[in-house]
Amino acid sequence: DTGSAAAVPIDDVDIAYVTPVTIGTPPQTLQLDFDTGSSDLWVFSSHTPASQVRGQEIYSPNKSSTAKLLEGHTWSITYGDGSASRGNVYVDNFTVGGLSVAQQAVQTAQQVSSSFTSETNIDGLLGLGFSTLNTVSPKSQLTFFDNAKASLDSPVFTVDLKAQAAGTYDFGFIDKAKYTGEITYVPVNTNPGYWTFTSSGYAVGSGSFSSQSITGIADTGTSLVYLPTAIVTAYYRQVSGATNSRNYGGYVFPCSSALPTFTFGVGDARFTIPSSYISYSPIAPGSSTCFGGLQSSSGLGINIWGDVALKAAFVVFNGANPPTIGWAKK
């Protein structure tokens, strides 16, 4: 089997991307944020208090003839940005872009934090991390990818995110039309459950490439790129008026400032993030101060290659044993 579905930016700065999925019988369509940084599949549901739902599509298991409650199972998750949700669990038919799993664990929210309520374009998350991170108790559940893997032509999914345009998540095949040149594969460390890999270095603008190992996670659920402070300060030293603002929680600069590109290495391959991706967004609508798409990871304890980096490449998440991750130009 294979599947292919669109990844659509939810706003004009690509803060996140959503992908349509169908759940149950008859099918209920929701827009989920596919997230390689977590491994829970949870949705706004008929169990979510009305006060916490603001226009999101919901999944109603009682309207699905194939839904079955997973007795006594609960889940609770907190994300890096402090947002959180929790609830109970059903299994039901689940389809993404023509690829179906019959008994997928669908975690229904009984409580979501305010940031989820206010994010009206996200009806839930579909975790594509390793199933070891799943929070369902007493028995943790498998991700959609892990459930689908055995029936896929190839045990892979690929990510082709685009700036201000619809990209794709493909399952089970690698579409040669989506990339150019060769795919460079590097090992993945699955502890504690992220797609963790080591980049071979970086360059700022047209400067020399600095060869150094930068271990971090490939995370479709994180908007920006978070790297070691030394690298980030070297970058913003080239940006006139840039400051690391405690007030705004990161590097900001005059929107009129010229920004260099940022190049990162994967093995011998080099990927360049265009300046436009790093001039992330005005700190407030109409402001002449912009927030950077490259930020320091010092507060996170982990380096994160988020959407700003993923948009610059075609990425293969290879779920074979051992897993690897492949990067190609596009």
Ligand SMILES: CC(C)(C)S(=O)(=O)N[C@@H](Cc1ccccc1)C(=O)N[C@@H](Cc1c[nH]c[nH+]1)C(=O)N[C@@H](CC1CCCCC1)C(O)(O)C(F)(F)C(=O)NCCN1CCOCC1
């Ligand atoms: C607003 C912003 C300044 C641009 S932002 O950078 O905060 N953007 C958010 C994403 C977002 C999208 C839409 C609206 C609002 C917020 C962002 O990038 N959040 C990251 C920031 C971060 C990461 N690390 C530290 N901080 C995050 O939490 N991403 C998680 C998914 C998000 C959660 C909020 C809703 C959108 C999806 C994540 O899953 O990718 C994660 F990896 F960062 C994470 O938190 N994974 C949870 C891992 N746990 C480990 C224990 O077992 C359970 C799973």
